Amino acid sequence: MTTAHITFDKTGDKIAGRVRNMRSSAVRDLFSAAVSDDVISLSGGMPDVSLLPASAIRKATKAAFDDQRTVALQYGATNGRVDTRQVFCDLMRDIGVRCNPDNILLTSGAQQALDLIAKTFIDPGDIILAEGPTYLGALQAFSAYQPDIRCIPFDEEGMRMDLLEEELKRIGKDNPRLKFCYTIPNFQNPGGVTMSSERRKRLLELAKEYNFMVIEDDPYGRLRYEGGHMIPLKALDDDVIYLGTISKVFAPGLRIGWIAAPRSVLARINLVKQGTDLCGSSFDQVVAEHYFTDTPWQKTLQKFVTTYGERRDAMLEALEEYFPPEATWTHPEGGFFVWVTLPPYVDTGAMLPEALDAGVTYVPGDSFFPDGKTGKNSMRINFSYETPENITEAIRRLAKVIEGRLELYRIFIEAGVIEAPTLTDGSKSLKKSSAQDVDSETQEAPAASPSTTDTSSSPAEAKKGE
């Protein structure tokens, strides 16, 4: 009565509904491509851990293999070591948030925090609000629990509160399906934009008025290259659920993030975490704790800030120099990413193999929208990992690939086969306009150089001589 030998399809009928529509992360898929020596990767989101001093790592690690060994090697509490939680309270005090270890739960990177929050709060069909585009890891974490994710466009001042309010009116007050708003207020991933003080206050007002939780994801807050510190949402309202991580201020190889939240919220998340992993790595917690207490980590952080700031400058300068006038992009004051918007007829996903051939990678914009369709004419480019020289070269290569696409379309436009997209002004940067608005703007206004079809005098080439 036994059936035939099991084939590739055997478990195909076993998988859960939540998995059927899961998409692989474009970033993950590109990691392997980016390994090739002659390709410059602008697709990752990796910190440059080679900037960490060897002596600091040795010092931080010592306790874990020496006097705190039996603790580091043993199971720990589900919410993490109290001494490590205290260290993160101290880090948060620096940025204006007061809390104590009881308000902290350690996670395996902030990614696990996203999964645990989704697992704790999302029933299928529940409504989640987020910037659109938003962090694709958050989309992946949330999507597993099958919510209805509503994206709110941003501009250079962060999530647009007028559009959020419009969406909230559609959802209605005290709608039991509305669970939370997920936001990355500082140097958003992938947008690079920062939410203004006024909008932070407004978001918290709307949260009370419409009864939803606010999840503040802040991986990049301490990586600011210009402008002044912005007060976290969590400092303005203790009900905010704040997500921290050591991935960008120390190292992502140790998987340590944390959730700062009211105790009643943490009690529920803690219960969910028990079944998810029992506890995090005691070893990593001991190492992280000693990194922030026994080493000159602020000095190292300053090295990160200086280095990434120079790389950002290199990227913005190269964009100005090489990118065509049809392109617009954000000007991040910190973080890791620039968000580029191209004319609506350019599909950055379709363009990616060509870019890879030219020796550069990026992440197509549709990866950052839950429908996988919006944002096809945009891309995220990273400046934290490569040298300024490589960044400049990568942007030069990318500009050439884009230029090739644009020229093709310019021929079609001239021949009247497709309609000419339009730009509202000559500025190439995205200022006070929403990410989605850019699409409509470029569809309405005249293209900067619709008449040129001569490759030798394309805008990007001409720009070089400026």
Add this chain to the structure above:
Amino acid sequence: MTTAHITFDKTGDKIAGRVRNMRSSAVRDLFSAAVSDDVISLSGGMPDVSLLPASAIRKATKAAFDDQRTVALQYGATNGRVDTRQVFCDLMRDIGVRCNPDNILLTSGAQQALDLIAKTFIDPGDIILAEGPTYLGALQAFSAYQPDIRCIPFDEEGMRMDLLEEELKRIGKDNPRLKFCYTIPNFQNPGGVTMSSERRKRLLELAKEYNFMVIEDDPYGRLRYEGGHMIPLKALDDDVIYLGTISKVFAPGLRIGWIAAPRSVLARINLVKQGTDLCGSSFDQVVAEHYFTDTPWQKTLQKFVTTYGERRDAMLEALEEYFPPEATWTHPEGGFFVWVTLPPYVDTGAMLPEALDAGVTYVPGDSFFPDGKTGKNSMRINFSYETPENITEAIRRLAKVIEGRLELYRIFIEAGVIEAPTLTDGSKSLKKSSAQDVDSETQEAPAASPSTTDTSSSPAEAKKGE
């Protein structure tokens, strides 16, 4: 229009359905109690990491803070470092399983493997089979995805295949709701029993016949104190999904487990893992890899085996000496646990505070059943963590607490207020009878000393002089 200040209840209306019925782990809750100096804990499941040589930990850690530093501190692949996966292939080859790194996915302890498998395969209402009682961490992991868990009793030869087949007939062939059978064939947690070769083969036959996956959880396989090695299910059938962990052969403080499975299964789990934590700890992976390549880990494992074997002997001897004739227990050939069954009128959950007062803890049996009701007259006791002296003392204390309960019931029985439970024979050990059968047996046979109400001549006290 803003609402009143947020109270404790604020997020109460936000939590997902899957969380509403979650119970906290009794083991976890007892961890804090067990910390007290005068309490001997038989409730945990911790290895004794103090047995690990300091020199080995230093050696294993060196690469992570030295020459492999930039790899150890950076994000890694979602499925883990290939070199670390190769190490686990080598470990599995020792126990008769052949695979290569493509068949391995690293997890944050085997607990995360349980969560990922559940997340990948379980839709609400799906049927899961498992031993009953079974590992409570598995119940927690699975329950979050709301399956219908059917428990199959075990006896000293492991899960009872006759009862499994009865259940499968009720479920029906090719029932799309039937997803997998979860089993811990070696030194089961909490039962301590090991599945016989015949039953292993029968389980795999039934899996083909009724079309369900087999999840083999094997944390204790290498910790055998008597008898010969049993061939893993995975070695008999490559479709088996095998879960390994370093928690018991090295250290649980580094969260490293693995799933060995066909590539098609791992591809799906890998996709689910991306959104769950991006990747595991590269740092821990580098340390684990070097522990198994640069240190005399087999010698250390032998130290674990010798030490735990002595502790098991101490526990079994103390049980014989101190426990009343109404109690039965399993005789594990390896692993960490003994499963004790008391007469049906004893509620081990209600008895726990009394035991804690007497300076001993255990885990009440109902923690290991999905309904939280079955098994109330049983308990799991651990012998891996305490010294033989402490184990003997703990069992003596526990026997006294049990004796107190039994005497009370003996009075009731003598007065005819409750019916006398019965024992089928004079043996105190559980032999070839299912865990559930024990309950009915004790309800049917005459109690060993139903007439004695004199505390000075209770069976346990009398036993001391034997």
